[in-house]
Amino acid sequence: MNFALILFVLVILTGIAWVADKLVFQPQRRRAADAAVAEFDRQQQRVGERFADENAPQTRARIRDDKLRQPWWLEYTASFFPVILVVFLVRSFVVEPFKIPSGSMVPTLLVGDFILVNKFDYGLRLPITNTKVTQGRPLERGDVVVFRYPKDESVDYIKRVIGLPGDVVAYQGKKLTINGKPVPETSLPDYFDEERIGYAKQFEEDLGDRKNAILNNPAVPPFVVGADDYPFRDNCQYNSEGVICKVPPGNYFMMGDNRDNSADSRYWGFVPDNNIVGRAFFIWMNFSSLKRIGSFH
Template identity: 65%
Template sequence: MNFALILFVLVVITGIAWVADKLYFEKKRRAAAADALSAFDARRQDLQDRYGVSEIDTSRTKLAEEKLRQPWWLEYSASFFPVILAVFVLRSFVVEPFKIPSGSMIPTLLIGDFILVNKYTYGIRLPVVNQKVIPLNDPQRGDVMVFRFPKDPSLDYIKRVVGVPGDVVRYEDKKLTVNGQPAEYQPKADFLDEERLTYSKQFTETIGGASHQILNDADRPPFVIGADDFPFRENCTYNQRGLTCKVPEGHYFVMGDNRDNSLDSRYWGFVPDKNVVGKAFFIWMNLGDLGRIGSFR
């Protein structure tokens, strides 16, 4: 389900109702209220002149409120327009929340983390169609990026950028090299996956001055099994040690931090710039561990 499209449709529907109310229905209600109050005042004046009655049961204020009240269909459409519009603008151009559904980014992001994604860091894009209209910055190596899955753009994926346009990315024997520069690896304490009750080797991976944590499963082979056919697959060479790919222009090579448990560019190819959604930067909630709230690398 495309939530952005649903939100856009709601903005259009409620916006039409709001404009129609301001330009037509509100004026009609005010005119009806003025006529009713004029008749009310004339009746009260007549009663006062004839019988000396200065007050009658019907309240003038309540009469005005009744005539000016929006019908139910306007109350539940036009009244919500400002709120829906604010949510749409905030979500489309500023920041969007996501929930991590899988373990491909462990240990950086855990299943159940609720994250925030900056929608303008990589340029201003039109909502729904995701067309960039104002270029700003480009994704950089080391960024944790949300994007539309190239094989099914209705799905949002999150991975780490390891190669930008023109880079030669080599991942062999579970070690990363970019443009001939090998990454540095600092061993850390083994990581316990509490969901699967298994331990994985954990390292601090540093390349180009950017550091982050990754996991490797010692029991998994280094070579890629079951890579799909994808655009620019000819840019990649697979062997028993891993693969080497040259990133085409306008595309990015991404990998999960849980290296042996991530379906990423090694399997389905490059991420085109048109699929980029934004940069993940903050964990705002994890119902199982409130201590995870905060920024991450």
């Protein structure tokens, strides 16, 4: 279900109700309130001071309030329009929350992490169509990015940018090389993977301006099994040691930090620029561990 589309429809429906209320129904209620108060005042004059309502100001205010009150169908449409509009604009152009559903980005992101995604860093995009309207900065190697899964754009994926347009990315023998230059790795203490209930080799990978942790499981062979057919597949060569790909223009090569437990560009291909949703940058909640809250690399 496309939540952005649902929000957009709600904005339209509640917006129509809000405008109709401001231009049509609210003036009608005001006229009815003025008429009801005027009729009350005439009744007070007819009965005289002796029988007049001792609480006339309060009664007059209650009559006006009753006539000005929105009917239930406007209360549940027009009244919610400002809130829904703000949520829609913030979610579309500022930040959007996501929940990590799988362990493909362990150890950087864990299952159950609630993250925030920057929606303007790479340029503002129109909701629903994802059409870019401002340029923004280009993606960089090492960015953690949310994007629409190329094989089913109703599904959002999160991976790390490894290859930029024109890059030659080689993942051979579980070693990453970009444009013929090996990506430096530094050994870290073994990581206990709770999802697989076992230890994995952990390394710090240096993609230039930033460093991040990755996992490798020595028991898993390096070759790719079950790669799909995808656009520009001819740009990739598969062998017993892994895969070598040249990233086509306007596309990116993505990989998960949990290298042996990640369905990524090695399996289903490149991510077009039009599929980019935004840059993940902050964990705002994990109910299993509040210590997870904060920024990440």
